[in-house]
Amino acid sequence: MWKVLPVTQKPDQCLGEWIDREALAEAMIPLIGQLYRNNNVVTSIYGRGLINRSVIAILKAHRFARHRLAEGGLSVHDTFPILKAMSELKLGAASVDLGKMVAKFKAEGNGRSIEQFTKDELADVVGKQNGGDREGTDVVLYGFGRIGRLLARILIEKTGGGDGLRLRAIVVRKGAENDLVKRASLLRRDSVHGPFEGTITIDEEHNTITANGNLIQVIYSNDPASIDYTQYGIKNALLVDNTGKWRDADGLGQHLKCPGVDRVILTAPGKGALKNIVHGINHGDITADDKIVSAASCTTNAIVPVLKAVNDQYGIVNGHVETVHSFTNDQNLIDNFHKGSRRGRAAPLNMVITETGAATAAAKALPVLKGKLTGNAIRVPTPNVSMAILNLNLEKATNREEINEYLRQMAMHSDLQKQIDFVSSQEVVSTDFVGSRHAGVVDAEATIANDNRVVLYVWYDNEFGYSCQVVRVMEEMAGVNPPAFPR
Structure with missing residues (x-):
């Protein structure tokens, strides 16, 4: 339904209100970025991520909530004070939904200031900033097709301070002498999903792609069981097989024979006794003993x-x-x-x-x-x-x-x-x-x-959308899912 403006609203007033919201959204961007890179705090509005988003995207995330909430909508005037309070608390890793924080403050604030409410609500991670420890979980992408390249984009986008999932290598069969240039070009340009958001450089001497500061080793191999990942400094890696060539425990188990690989995820329906995991439904079924799981279709x-x-x-x-x-x-x-x-x-x-x-x-x-x-x-x-x-x-x-x-x-x-x-x-x-x-x-x-x-x-x-679900399963297997707030 289109919103009919009241006859009392003036054009200058309408534009002025928009400029005011733009200014607040612009002020949110550095706070969102600092919380993410320095504290590994992921912010969202009712599931809409705010990391690396533009002013317009942030305002659209608020509009999304306004369009769907029965309790009067959501404004940057509501979310900015909570974000500002969060930036002063030296938080540890967390996932914070600003929309839900605002709703809970309105319902359960009980006279507290926004600063005190925010501190109380996030008490479990207040003062637990990791102090720059950037040891994350190494990730290897085995295959670099449609899903592999989108996984790479998402992982690079989510690198943050480096203590989560870190893309370290991709494994492919060499297709041509200028293979590295072509692989980088396919990551840089996508006919459906548009250009890569960031910078990409290649080093043909060392077979590496550097994307937004992520140094990615390109490994050429035809045999999944013959690679020593440790020679590239990769250890205890989570390997994602997106080739679809092997779908059972025996075939995918070849990856576990390689030094440096700890666990494997298949981006296709698994066969036999493999657990087929749909994040949000049965990700709780993943145990420490599971070395191979499928992310289903x-x-x-x-x-x-x-x-x-x-x-x-x-x-x-x-x-x-x-x-x-x-x-x-x-x-x-x-x-x-x-x-x-x-x-x-x-x-x-x-x-x-x-x-x-x-x-x-x-x-x-x-x-x-x-x-x-x-x-x-x-x-x-x-x-x-x-x-x-x-x-x-x-x-x-x-x-x-x-x-x-x-x-x-x-x-x-x-x-x-x-x-x-x-x-x-x-x-x-x-x-x-x-x-x-x-x-x-x-x-x-x-x-x-x-x-x-x-x-x-x-x-x-x-x-x-499927690649996002795969990454959620990866985070679950790696144990890098931070606590979510509000409780």
């Missing part, structure tokens, strides 16, 4: 959080998941032989019916769904962003308004807020979700509900 990550939310509230009797999925590198550009059914036909020209294991895989992450879902997929001529259509029969009846409001609340206030996003617009299309950091976005305007039957439409960036 992009579609499984998109649908399982929404399915869990619906099942918790209404109970799912059964259902069907239809995925409308962008074409992938596995398909042919033009008609040619392909071992898979129909996938040999030109991907940019055809809708292609194919199989998906997401419905079955969902039960691995959420066992209560076992045997309740069927699934299929249609590959369509778009390069990125997909949609899952959840056609569900429920135990409890509902209506469109009720289930949409429930999912809106889950997106804003639940433990699944990093996984589930929510949009209510009749004008959004697939490209509007490029770069979404959520596992899936519920399209409220498309929801259909009739008694015990509901159809939900969930958008997801099958590249970037």
Whole structure:
């Protein structure tokens, strides 16, 4: 809905208020950056990250909250004082949601000043600044395709003070004499996700790429079991295999034979007894004994959080998941032989019916769904962003308004807020979700509900949103997830 300005509001007043908000957002940027780099404090507004964001992006994050909150919205005038108070407390590592801090202060401030409330709320990390200790967890990316390069971008963006995940190396097969130049160029420029935000230099003599101060060793190898990572100063590394070539414990176990590798994550559905982890759902199942886990598939990550939310509230009797999925590198550009059914036909020209294991895989992450879902997929001529259509029969009846409001609340206030996003617009299309950091976005305007039957439409960036979920699993395995505030 468009906001109608009251007739009493003057143009100069409107512009003046905007300039005032711009100035406060601009003043927030150095505080956000200093807290991140010096204290490893990650700030957000209802799940919208604020690190390395522009003035406009910060204001849009506040607008996002204003658009969805029933309690009167959120202003930079609310969040800035809390951020300022945080900057004076010498905090230890933490994840702080400024939007939720404001809401809690309004509800539970009990006459305290903002400074005192902030100090009380963050008491567990007050005065625990690490003093410059930058030892993080080494990360190796085995493979550097679509997911590998996006993981690199996210890891570089999240380097902060260096005491979290640190990208140390990528492993690829050498494709040409100028391989390093081409790899760096693909990291620098992306036809879907745009240019890399920062600087990239290469050292062909030492086979390294330096991206925003991250020195990344490029290792050429055809054998996953033959690399000695310790010769590059890499130790106890978390290796992410995004080639999809090996999907079981035996194949992926080859990486563990290499000196310097401690644990392995697969960016595809795992086979056999491998745990398929969807962050936000079953990441608590990861134990210290788990040397190899799977981060499941992009579609499984998109649908399982929404399915869990619906099942918790209404109970799912059964259902069907239809995925409308962008074409992938596995398909042919033009008609040619392909071992898979129909996938040999030109991907940019055809809708292609194919199989998906997401419905079955969902039960691995959420066992209560076992045997309740069927699934299929249609590959369509778009390069990125997909949609899952959840056609569900429920135990409890509902209506469109009720289930949409429930999912809106889950997106804003639940433990699944990093996984589930929510949009209510009749004008959004697939490209509007490029770069979404959520596992899936519920399209409220498309929801259909009739008694015990509901159809939900969930958008997801099958590249970037999935990569964000993979990084969350990585942080869980590395034990670098800081405490979240407010409690």
